[in-house]
Amino acid sequence: MAVFLGVPLVIYLVFVISPFAQAVYYSLTSWSGFNNKMPFIGLENYVKLFQDNIFMIAVRNSIILAVFLPVITVILSLILATLVTIGGSSRGQIKGLRGAGFYRIISFFPYVIPAVVIGIIWGRIYDPSAGLLNGILTGVGLDGFDSYPWLGDSRTAMVASMVVIVWGFVGFYMILFIAAIKGIPAETYEAARIDGAGRFRTAISITIPLIRDNIQTAYIYMGILALDAFVYMSVLNSGGGPENSTLVISQKLFTTAFNKGQFGLACAMGVVLAGLTLIFSALVFLVNRLTGGSKDVSE
Template identity: 75%
Template sequence: MKTQQSRSDDGLTAVVPATAPQQVVKRRRKPLTWDKVSFFAVFLGLPLAIYLLFVIWPFVQAFGYSLTDWSGFSPTQNFIGLENYAKIFTDDIFMKAMGNNILLVIFLPIITIILSLVLASLVTVGGSSKGQIKGLRNSSFYRVVSFFPYTIPAIAIGIMWGQIYDPSGGLLNGILTGLGFDQFKDFAWLGDKNTAMIATMFVIVWGFVGFYMVLFVAGIKGIPAELFEAARIDGAGRFRTAVSITIPLIRDNIQTAYIYMGILALDAFVYMAALNSGGGPDNSTLVMAQQLFFTAFSKGQFGLASAMGVVLAVATLIFSGLVFLVNRLTGGDKDVSL
């Protein structure tokens, strides 16, 4: 050990240890044990293998089929390159279906999320402005009623609303006629190109607004009540409280809801097939998934249908990426302290 001498004022000399130079301590990797290997294999390797087998590999197969003229029922598959993609992007019907999907992506998530946020705020913090922070009276009943449509299968919802929209004996026209609106006596809601898409969108919103309301209720319940009380003391109204407190603190829930509603809007096959199996008047409700189904199983062009499926998958990925990008650019990646 190195030492150094130190002399004091009284002439005494002391020997003290010198300061040892700092040494960089290298961390040694712990050897792999059977427990670690088995943990990685079960909780990482197995899910990854399942994901690759049932998600990635079918997509790769679909892309491979999209480069052929496969009919779906013959063993021969002639490679034709990107010819199928050239066909679908010059097909007026498919482009019409893509336009309908874009319309759904723009309006469905916005309408559903706004309505869900309003309902969630009412049943959690929208009660009396005096006393304890609480929701409307009988808010539990409203939650159950709002969530009930989500428990019904989509095909059942489509069939039910198809009967409600029926021009001859439908419930909607019967109610409107009974209220004195005789112009709706035989009005075809799903048979008019001006109202078919609007009527269909209403059905989808009706089926999902309750589910996302419950999702937002769970997020709002996690916000400390002191924040709402402080906003009330400062004189903030319900709208200001929602914009300044509720929405920023449940931003992740809103982003998740927007992505899922966007994916639904890019598909929407079940609702469209149940309400207007032929694509509606002048293809006003036709979506890409419907056109894919017609092309594959009615025309026997599985190669072309696979190309449509690839385009639909890529559109879904682009939409999700845009949502994450917008959320990041607007400060969604920053932690909001309570």
Template identity: 90%
Template structure:
């Protein structure tokens, strides 16, 4: 398109801006802050995922260069495998319940230690709130393997702390109850361990978000007669909604994996595969059976479930008004 010339022979300012030459500063800025991160993302994120998709369409054994291409045969085999479908079901169960339980508990605790104190005077948390923060965050600094080993001892049917306490309280029927050895309780017991390990971290995350809400907002709600529950529902949750969404997604991703916790608590997948998750099945398929192509297909399925989960969370947040600003 021809450049429009002004009556005096000049060129419009917009055209001059379009024709402005790239300087070294601009080129170097784009290379460092745009080009370099893009290259790193392509090399370390997109490229491995693309390779995994390709390997999932081969019968690669993992220890040689022989990779016969078999198309979608691995995916057909997966969805005809009853044990794999059980692992998918268990992973979905964890993704549904773990984020809900963890986020709710963390939000309740964060509210108590920040604004759950006396309803008179200055807005503050419960007495000794600092101590509660340290105690609740402590499990997060313990490695997941250690947490699994500790709780494995607590759940021990013969000498575990849990059965000892319950027996001391009069529940004699639970004297030797195998919490991780019964298909009815193995998944619930495993979920308790994961929640215990992460509730403190997300509590600290929500505490930081709540601290960013002006105290005048809570003062106004108190003057209007709003109770603690009403204040949490109408003020706290809407104002830290983005933090809740982020926490929910991260906890959901962890729940879909859960490899370390499940492997330590029940390395074989629990009674009747009741605690078997996709990552456990993937690991055993690759390194115990030497079927790396099939294991890559499991990894692709797990990645797809993770993307679907994150997409659903964003969609629900948008449909429920998360994209709109909170009314003053």
């Protein structure tokens, strides 16, 4: 028993806890990353971070992504999963929309495309002069969008970037929810139909409570991705966007470490990012518990 418990624990300590502990220590030094000199400076890096207006903008942008991306992605995924599994005819056998298998394949397709490729594709779609989006909008008579810089305008850059991330992940979480909904007995939905429950009532009273753990897991993973979002933001706006409107912590960390050679300061940014991730996860668990997520639905 000790072997079975000890080996995974040792692996976890070596490959997870140890690197994080090293990053915390490095964040307390002025290490440049390119030599073995690590002068200890205490909390000076953290003081510098929270006095850095650009870093605080990056923190704000990361929090905005963590607030909105999980909500939008999970809601859209739930709606699509419900339609595909139980959104068919209200008479006869409980089933999804006609051609549900085709919808599953199409919706999952963006997830198998590398994030860099997704960013490049959408960068071309958003292109002011030859982009598909402006072409469609001007084609239907909206001349105000002629040569409109979606990623070059601080008012739209963040929203446009969020659309790309949602597009890339909604299909994956849709498949996750489909698998969870498939595990709910059809008799449960039949009973709700007999009692006169509509589609919305069924989703709120049956589907969501019975797959609540899956929703919580999806929400946390999507929030962690939103707090990072390095690849998407770097491809869409490598410089952080107009007025740093799309700059996120991971981008600031990367440029600080590899462009400026300030690895100690970059490690402090990583610790802050890790702290935000832990806080986000804890809040999700707390909200889920306070709203009755720990109770058995059958009670």
